[in-house]
Amino acid sequence: MCHLKIAETKDGASQSIWQQSLNACIEDCYSALDRLDLAASCDSSSNNNNLRGKVLYRRAKALVIMSQTHTPHSDDDSREENLNAAAKDLLQLLSFDANNKEAAALLRSVRALHSK
Numbered sequence: 001m002c003h004l005k006i007a008e009t010k011d012g013a014s015q016s017i018w019q020q021s022l023n024a025c026i027e028d029c030y031s032a033l034d035r036l037d038l039a040a041s042c043d044s045s046s047n048n049n050n051l052r053g054k055v056l057y058r059r060a061k062a063l064v065i066m067s068q069t070h071t072p073h074s075d076d077d078s079r080e081e082n083l084n085a086a087a088k089d090l091l092q093l094l095s096f097d098a099n100n101k102e103a104a105a106l107l108r109s110v111r112a113l114h115s116k
Helices: 002-008 015-042 049-067 076-096 101-115
Strands: none
Touching (some): 002 015, 015 049, 049 076, 076 101
């Protein structure tokens, strides 16, 4: 969450610090989801959907921010990949938390960005 907050408030951060924060956020989310999967396989009674939802939302948000950023290494293909990955995360989240308004709103934004 801290990495995402830094990325959301780009004003004071240099481009490299800002990009590193986004990358760190996405990497942390992958690690957290791996650990949640491991915990679920070890303890079938564990209900980790709440944590999984938070992680999926944060990764999706970081991917959307990254897709809107024009860096020397960005191109249309990476933008599309990021938007597709964000949509996939949000659809997965909404599959077990259909009432998540923030996720639904972000998914609408992703679809709007995707159509541009």
